[in-house]
Structure formats: structure tokens, C-alpha cells
Amino acid sequence: MAEPILEIDRLGISFFIRAGEIPAVMDFSCKVMPGQAMGLVGESGCGKSTVALAVMRDLPGVGRITSGSIRFEGRDMASLSDPELRAIRGSKIAMVYQEPMASLNPTMLIGQQLMEVPLIHDKVSKEEAHKRALDIVKAVRLPDPDRIMRAYPHQLSGGQQQRVVIAMALLSNPRLLILDEPTTALDVTVEAGIVALVKDLTARSGASSLFISHNLGLILETCDSVTVMYSGEAVETGRVGDVFGAVRHPYTQGLFRSMPLPGTNKNDNPLVPIPGQLPLPYERPQGCNFGPRCGYFLAGVCDQADVPMREVAEGVGHMSRCLRVEAIDWSAVAKKANLFKPVEIGPDVLEVDRLQKHYRVAASAIFGGREARAVKAVEDVSFTAKEAEVLAIVGESGCGKSTLAKVLLGLETATEGLVVFDHEAIQGRPIERRPTKTISSIQMIFQNPFDTLNPSYSVGSQIVRTLERFRVGANDAERRDTMLGLLDLVKLPRAFAHRSPRQLSGGQKQRIGVARAFAGRPRVIIADEPMSALDVSVQAAISELLMNLQRESKTTMVFISHDLSVVRYLADRTVVMYLGHIVEMGTTAQIFSPPFHPYTEALLSAIPIADATVKKRHVVLEGEIPSALSPPKGCPFQTRCGHKSKIAGNLCEREVPPAREMAEGHTIKCHLPEEALRRMEPVFS
Template identity: 65%
Template sequence: LGLILETCDRITVMYSGEAVETGTIEAIFDDMRHPYTQGLFRSIPLPSADKTAHPLIAIPGQLPLPHERPPGCNFGPRCAHFEAGKCDQGDLPMREPRGLAGHETRCVRTDEIDWSAPIAGDHTNEPIPLGGTVLKVEALKKYYQVAANEIFGGTEARSVKANEEVSLDAREAETLAIVGESGCGKSTLARVLLGLETSTDGQVLLGNKEIGRTEIADRDTETVSSIQMVFQNPFDTLNPSHTVGAQIVRSLEKFGVGKSQEERRQRMFELLDLVKLPREFESRMPRQLSGGQKQRIGIARAFAGSPKVVVADEPVSALDVSVQAAVTELLVDVQRSSRTTMLFISHDLSIVRYLSDRIVVMYLGHVVEQGTTEQVFSPPYHPYTEALLSAVPIADTSV
């Protein structure tokens, strides 16, 4: 939406196969006249949003399939302003709201609804108290050796320095964001933490245990279960041949949770409850799930072993904006209940500002700035941080 604000003159908002609102950029952003448009704006982290003071508001329910569209307004079953006998009667044409020439909406109650209600959340969350240091990275180096003649025709072997003297720490129940452009070393750092790569030098301490030099195949079950990952693409992380329940139970088996299949099955139901999915999803196949539901299953698997640290690598970037809000709030809720430390890797500084307690900015394998979210987003900036912040499109006409 921020990019649309910067580049477009007019906008049409679509929902379930039909246009629900159309008008100029200023008209839609400042005088929205359809509940779905309002829901979209409530789902994005504007600068005023805050995970404790002003949480995001996800759109309830699911997008209907083409053969399940309701009579009247397609958005009716998810709309807080739905009125039986008015919103569910036949085909609803686009109409011009009173006093807004050139602006059209499909909402039949557009002149009755109070659209001036604040767009921020209507509830607050208690701040999560932070505990002691759980993860500590000291002077981490990760080099890759590249053979001769593979880089610009060189004659000598060279080292690619993916991480160089990276130092950071993360506390219990804290969300530490790691940001930077592609190629800055974020994912390499995550791979070392997870044991998919080993460090060249430096230390990675999980509690008091050094894990940076140990591959995942050589790590014990306790270490593997203590640091887990939520992947970027929920469409590729589930086995299409097994049910949701079987995949969660498999994770529980690998982590040594439960003494019997029945105990693991009960724990699986608890995890479905945790990620706010019906227990009936136990028997569903991945192809029967939406993207947001698949990501919830991915989160359930990551938390199956009661991890101390969860690495979330762009966990909402592949999802629709309205689903992003629901998954983001789910991560906050699960972290709050489990007091898990979360390393949140992202390009999206809007969601980083909303979700993180502290931020680490990386550039070409180095940490160039780190501090609390407020410190990093307030001047003076490191020049690279300033360049990142200035490139963020904000969906607000007043900014």
C-alpha cells in the first residue's frame, strides 16, 4: 500500500472477484468507504502501530472460495457492519458515497457507518518482561573458500566473508530483529545458529553451550529442539503426502516429547490450540489449507519442542497483507505465552518497527548499528540505516 501511494493516481480495491471501492489515492487513503478497505489498513503496521499500545487488527474469517460466495455482499460474513435484510439482498452495484464525487463503493451502508473511527487497535497488550541472556554471538566469522578461476577469472583461491566479526545477544522473551538488504549476511548468520553451517571463528553460546562449531547432525536432541525456525514460504515447508497431525506428531517424536503416541497426540492438539486452529485440522492435508493456515502449522512445529530461540526468516512476506496481521499477532501471542526469544529476519522495516524490541542492522557481513527499536529509528543514524529507512514506502498521506 505504501508503494501504491507513491506511484499511483487512482486505486481500485478488489475482494473475492469484484471491485468493492475505487477512487483517487487521496480519497481511498483518507476517506475509505468500504469495510474491507478499512480492514486492509488496520492490517498494516503504520508508524503509529505498536505491539503493546496499538496492536494490529486482523480481518476475521477467511476469503470465500468462488463457489462459496454469499448472496449480496461478498464481504458480509466477515464484516462488523453487516445488516441482515440489507447487505445480503441480490447483486449490489457500485454507488457514490454522499459528498464524495468520483468515489465509488459497493457498501450499501456507506452513508450510515462512522468512518471517522480511529484506525488504530481498540485494545492493548501488557509489555512482555524480558529475562536474562539466552543467546550470545561473539566476533562470529563465516568464510567460504572459493576455488581459483571462479571469481572474475582469478588465479588464486579466495575467501568470501559472509559474516565478519558479528556480535550480538538476545534475552529471554525478546524479539531481536536482524535487517539489511539481500547479501548482507542475515541468512548465513541464521544458518550458523541452526547448525546448517559451522562458524569459521568466534563463539555462538546458547545458554552456556557453544554451538557454532557443531553441525545440526552432530547436535543433541535438546540443542536441536532449543533453537528452531519458522520458514519464509509456508507453501514449501509441509510434506504434501502427510496430514497436519502426523507432521506435528513427527516433530514431537524427533524432540522426544511424550512417552506414548497418545501423549504426543494430546500435545499436538495443544499446539493446534496455541496457533488458533480447530482440532479438526489434525486430519487435513496441506493442499486443503490456506497460506496463513500453513504458516500457523509451521509455527506449531517450530514450538513443538518448547524452544528457547526461534529464528523467523521473513515469516510473513509470502502472505497476503490481511493474513500477515493475523500471523504477526499470533507470533506475539505465542511468544508471550512461551517466553521464547525470537530472532526476526526481515527486509520489511515497517513490520520490524512494530514487532521488535531491539534491532541489528547488517551490511556486507558486518553489524553497522544496533540498539533498541526507538534508538535505531531515531536520528542520528548510521548512513546505511538512514538509506534503509528512507527507502521504506509508508501507507500514510500525512507522512
């Protein structure tokens, strides 16, 4: 048996503050074997990143390892001197952080930052360092390597920055690569490319990896083993096939039931959110930490003493921190709290016809050019949204989704085209000129709720201010009662009315954002990536909340996202956007089945599916989405399309394809012949 590259044994980590000791990690153990990848999953706040920082011996000043050991290649990391640590960090152990700019110096060229690694760790010449840096830029498949070497970090996209950080981590051929949520902030297509890249490069170099994520689909695609963390403890660990094929801890089961997997839908197979919240470190319960949220909790058994990890009979090395493993029927289907009849879709509420939004850029002032240029953010977009319908708009960052939302809200005015709401054209009327009734009727739920909450005021007072603005309630007493009713509606305690935003978790802040959006009794809600920054368990709860509110109020929802697994679960119809154009539109069932646009095919292929029984075709897009300042001629997708060679001549480069109806309500904008589109294979099987 090979010795593990990394062995963490019964690790305990605490933070020491004025109020006393706060235990962050307790009795945590895991192993990373040579050439293999270990996944570390769990909700935000469970201690994943703290473990990674402890491996690097990079805990903040108030953090300290209180028990257990971390052994790298057989050496106890706690016993290493500072010079020995410097020799290991970046050389034998490298780390890729969630935010690439945390690792890049904004004042230095990319080439200089990459060259530092071999210059410092391998003591090579500048010529050799430059050669190695250029080779690794080519290896991570960045376009125009010479230009990348001469660029500053701000001149690269988020996906390119993350590739540079991965290149930097791999430059010294590390034995262990730690990846801390490296793709959370990226589009699914970019994420798919990064994941494929990491798998390829680590396989070629023989490096082991510790992959930290809250996305079980990514863990299934990238890792050999997985450890599930909850409230500072490992609660289940084993080979990926064993854990995904035979879950043996209620928390892991809860994570799977919170994810929109194939077969789930909002009406007859809804998600089952994990009840309650992750306990604060100083409020952990007696016995099993997961006990208060567990559907299998048994008083007198689960709450008596600390629960040890023990081997599960079915799998070698498959361990669980649960006292009732043998007593639970793991094959039982989850009891759904509510099954719903599909909501009856009403008449058109919002109509968008040939909408365009261009921004004029004064090139002479900014770039020294002679002519002003146009950024074509939205180009020839047409669709309708009906009462009580969920209309999803999907696509990569830069495709025009958020610009379209701003025009609908009145934060921007249209260049051309129509936006008709309640039989009134509103595309040219900015929000300050819109009547209060129109403003209250079209509301938005933002991606980051903290950016829209005033940290100086209680959340209750901010909801009351919204009610005042929209003239809801005759007096302060009525508005306060309405505010408390809204807190009830989003399932938050009424005592939260007196709390400030900083006292709430991410999921709680988003619930306040939802309450405030529904305060004016809107007819249209625009939800712009409302769940992308949340854990899967919180995502499930917010999804359930939005659907319940929408069913009761028959509100139309325009749901903007790049996560097609969430779209498949929530949406009635789906619009696929690319570089300002709608390239496909239809019912969600039509979008997920052939025939589909080549771009939709790539988006579907990029979805990480946490189901080992589902087979997926991999279609990784090459290159970046072009700039809206200089979009390609002809078909907007032709620079990245894998099917372009099937079209004779230069038709894709010369002409924008017409939108063709493949079935009732299902249109595709593509030059491929109809027979070729209908012969496309399903992505999932």
C-alpha cells in the same frame, strides 16, 4: 474530458472446468485515464491478475470473458482479430510480471532479447535496434550497459532482471503499461529504486499504467487513482487522495488496520487483522461478499441481494460497494481486541561474539583461476539476545542475515568467533552433532512454509513426527493431544490435522510452520522473513499469533526481515547488517530516530507508508550491494554512501570504521563525525 485509455465495464470472467463454471471476476469496472496510474489492490486470489490477463487477451484456455467489455483506446478488445492483437501486445500495451524470469529467455543474451522488440514491432534495422536497446538500458540506470547487453539473465541480480523487463516493456513506447506485483520479491531499497524509475520513465513517455499490488504504501507513492478488489469485485474506487483520506468500504478499512503504520505497536496499539478467510469462488455468500468478515454486517440488509457500486457523497468519482456507507461512523477508532503490558525482558539467552563465516571457493576448479578465494558472508558480528525479547536483524539480500541464522541453527559452522547458548559454545557443532535438547531449543520459522512441509503427509502427522523427534509425550495418544493443542494454539480447526499441505492457503501453511516450530517448546525462535510472501491481512494475523505465543512462552525471537515497517511494529531491539557487518544496533526506537547510519537512513526511506499525512524524505541508493567474494576495502558501505564526500581524504576507502556508542546500547559503525550523525534529519515527519 479526455477519453480513458483503458475502460473496463462490468467485466465478468469465469473458468470452465469439469466440475462446472467457477466465476473469478464479477461486475468489475475501472478506468485508466491518459498519462495517469491506476492502482489495483486486494488480497491474493481476489482476481487482480485475472483482470490484467483479460486486458491482454491472455487468459488460460479454460478462462473466458462472460460479460461486460474491455475497451482500449475506444476499441473493444474482444472484437480484435489475432493479427490486430499481435500489433497491440508489446507495442501499445506492455506488461511487467512479478517474476522477471517469466519474461526472459535464459538461453539468450539480454541485448538480443531487447533488440527483438523494435525489430518485430517497428521493423527497424539491427543497428537501430541495438542503439535503442543500449539507450533504454542506460535509461533504466543499469551499471555498465555494454556488459549488461552481453550478459545472460542468470548473470544479473533480481533487481537488475526486473529493470531489464521494464526496459523491454518501455522500448516500444507503449500507451499502457501493466505492472503485476513488479517489486514483491525485491528488497525494499531495490523496490524504492524500481518505483522511482517507473514513475520517472512513464512521466517522460506519457504512458498510462495499471499498477497491481497488495501494498497500499506503494499505491500511495505511485498512483493517481485506486481500485480495491475483493472476491472478484471492485468494492471501492476513486482518486488516491479521496480513498486514502476517507475510506468508505469496510474491506479497505480492514486493509489499513492490518498494516503496521506509524503509531502502531504490538502492545498498546496492536494491529486489527481482518477475521476469516477470502471465500472460495464457489462458496461466496448471499448478498455482500465481504459480509461474513465485516464488523458492520447487518442481517436482513447486507445478505439479501447483490450489492451495486454507488457514488460516495464526499468525493467526485469516489464509489463504494457498501449498503451502509451513511450508517457507519468512519472516524471511529478500531476496537482493539487486547492491549498488552510490555513483556519483562529476561537475562541473556544467546550470545554471539565476533562471529565470522567464510566460504572457500575453489577458483581454479570453477573460474580457471590459480588461487582459492573466500566469500566473507558474515564478518565480525557481535550481539546478545535476551529472554522474551524480539531482536530484529534487517538488511538487503546478500548482507549475511540468513547465513547468520544457519550458523545459529547448526546448518553451518562458524569460521571464527563464538555462539554461546545456555553457557555452551555451539558455533562449531553442526546440527547432526548437537543434542536433541539443543535442537528443540533453537527452532526456525522459514520464509516459504510449503518448502518445509512434505506434500505426501497430512499436516497433523508432520507435527506428530516433530513431537516424536523431540521426545515430547509418553505415547502416541499424548502426542496426538499435544498436536491438536498446537492447532488450537495457532487458531486452526482441529479438522486440519487430516489435510494435506496443498489444501491450505499460504497463511494457513505458515500457521502450521509456527505450530511445528513451537512443538519442542523452544527457548529461541529464528523467524527468517516469515511474512514477506503473505498479504497484509494475513501478515497482521501471523504477527498477532507470534506475539501471543511469545508472550506466553517467554521465547526469545530473532526476527530476520528487510521490511522495517514490520520490524518497527514487532521488535524490541534491531540489528542492521550490511555485507556481513553490523553497521548499527540499538533499541528499535533508537534505530528509527536520528542519529542513524547512512545505510539505515536509506532503509527507512525505502519503506512504503500507506498514510497520506506522513511526509517522507527520499534517499534512493545507487548501485548494487557488492559481492561478498570481493568486498570493497575500508567501510563496506562506502561504494553506495551519499555522505562519503563529507569525510576528508580516503579514510572510508582505507579503514573499516570502529563501532561507536551514540547512547546506551546504541552503536553505529561509521567514519562520520558524531556531530554530523546527530545533525541528520528524520526520515519521517
